Amino acid sequence: MKGLTAGIIGCGNMGGAIARGMVKKGIAPPRSILLNDKDETKAARLAEETGCTREELLSLVRASDLLVIAVKPQDFEGLFGDISGDIKGQTIISVMAGVRISAITARLGRDVPVVRAMPNMAALVAESITCISCNNMVKVTGEIKDIFAGIGKVLEVDESFLDGVTALSGSGPAYLFYLAEAMIDAGVEMGFEGDTVKELVVQTLYGSAALMRDAESLPAELIRKVASKGGTTEAALAVFDEKGMKSVIKTAIAEAKKRSEELSRG
Numbered sequence: 001m002k003g004l005t006a007g008i009i010g011c012g013n014m015g016g017a018i019a020r021g022m023v024k025k026g027i028a029p030p031r032s033i034l035l036n037d038k039d040e041t042k043a044a045r046l047a048e049e050t051g052c053t054r055e056e057l058l059s060l061v062r063a064s065d066l067l068v069i070a071v072k073p074q075d076f077e078g079l080f081g082d083i084s085g086d087i088k089g090q091t092i093i094s095v096m097a098g099v100r101i102s103a104i105t106a107r108l109g110r111d112v113p114v115v116r117a118m119p120n121m122a123a124l125v126a127e128s129i130t131c132i133s134c135n136n137m138v139k140v141t142g143e144i145k146d147i148f149a150g151i152g153k154v155l156e157v158d159e160s161f162l163d164g165v166t167a168l169s170g171s172g173p174a175y176l177f178y179l180a181e182a183m184i185d186a187g188v189e190m191g192f193e194g195d196t197v198k199e200l201v202v203q204t205l206y207g208s209a210a211l212m213r214d215a216e217s218l219p220a221e222l223i224r225k226v227a228s229k230g231g232t233t234e235a236a237l238a239v240f241d242e243k244g245m246k247s248v249i250k251t252a253i254a255e256a257k258k259r260s261e262e263l264s265r266g
Contacts, residue, residue: 001022001027001028001032001066001143001146001147004028004032004065004066004140004143005032005033005034005063005064005065005066006022006028006032006033006034006064006065006066006067006068006147007033007034007035007036007055007060007061007063007064007066007067007068008033008034008035008036008052008068008070009036009037009057009060009061009067009068009069009070009071009079009083010036010037010068010069010070010071010072011035011036011037011039011042011043011045011046011070012037012042012070013121013123013124014070014095014119014123015035015037015046015068015070015095016046017119017123017124017126017128017151018068018070018095018123018147018148018150018151019033019035019046019050019052020049020050020150021123021126021149021150021151022147022150023050023051023052024126024150025126025149025150027146027147027149027150028147030050030051030052030053031051031052031053033050033052033053034052034053034054034055034060034063034064035047035052035053035054035055035060036054036055036056036057036060040054057082057083058082058083058086061083061086061087061090062086062088064090065090065091065140066090066091066093066140066143066144066147067087067090067091067092067093068093068095068147069092069093069094069095069096070095070096071096072096073096073097073098073099073263076096076099076103076107077107080104080107080108084107084108084109087108087112089112089113090112090113091112091113091114091115091138091139091140091144092104092112092113092114092115093114093115093117093144093147094114094115094116094117095117095118095119097118097166097170097260097263098166098260098263098264099116099264100116100159100264101114101116101133101135101159105135111135111137112137113134113135113137113138113139113140114134114135114137114138115132115133115134115135115138115144116132116133116134116159116162117130117131117132117133117144117148118130118131118132118162118165118166118169118170119148119151119152119170120169120170120171120172120173121173122152122173123151123152126150126151126152127151127152128148128151128152128153129152129153129154129155129169130148130151130152130153130154130155131154131155131156131157131161131162131165131169132144132145132148132154132155132156132157133156133157133158133159133161133162134156141156162260163257163260163261163264164257166256166257166260167253167254167256167257167260168253170260171253171256175249175252176205179205180201180202180205183197183201183204184197184198184201187200187201223237
């Protein structure tokens with residue numbers, strides 16, 4: 001990002017994670033990262049923590065080469081009403097869920113470089129997977145990937161896949177948390193103390209995810225390696241199959257994708 005200034009509008013969980021990641025991983029020096037939030041205290045706290053500069057909204061827009069829009073989707077119309085007159089060729093990078101590239105250019109009334117990004121909650125610990133889609137005016141794809149590399153891994157996909165991305169990885173952490181909650185509840189019912197069973201479950205999920213990431217085997221092969229014939233794992237998996245667990249999960253993800261499509265259409 002040499003020579004470029006990034007302005008982050010919205011200093012909540014995602015905007016804050018992006019700023020911290022850029023600074024911590026040396027993607028950009030703090031002096032080249034500008035911050036703004038309608039909650040001035042929030043922006044000031046993040047600036048103090050990271051060494052970045054808090055800036056007034058329109059000054060930030062004018063000074064930035066890359067504009068990271070990390071506000072809630074319901075704030076989109078009002079924000080772009082305020083800043084549209086000062087968009088003069090900056091690349092807009094939106095992490096607003098459900099706001100399509102076409103909606104941004106339509107609100108501005110002209111074609112500009114726009115990137116739509118979908119990170120997930122694991123950005124808070126720099127372990128997100130972020131999918132990005134760019135329109136044909138974007139010329140700094142490498143720099144944009146660098147920004148999101150600060151919070152995890154990055155994939156570039158066609159925008160038509162982003163509703164599926166939202167359903168799989170955007171909402172995905174909640175699915176894992178749901179499973180963890182059920183496992184912890186089962187452990188408590190067995191008599192484990194809360195702290196003990198939480199550590200047991202969290203480390204099991206963490207270690208299993210790391211194994212799945214690093215192994216060349218597909219998940220089905222890993223399942224077979226754990227599930228000895230006639231053993232405890234096979235007994236549990238038989239219940240999952242009897243209850244149609246895989247079908248329930250696929251149906252739930254399809255519903256999440258459908259809802260994302262509805263939100264994108266407004």
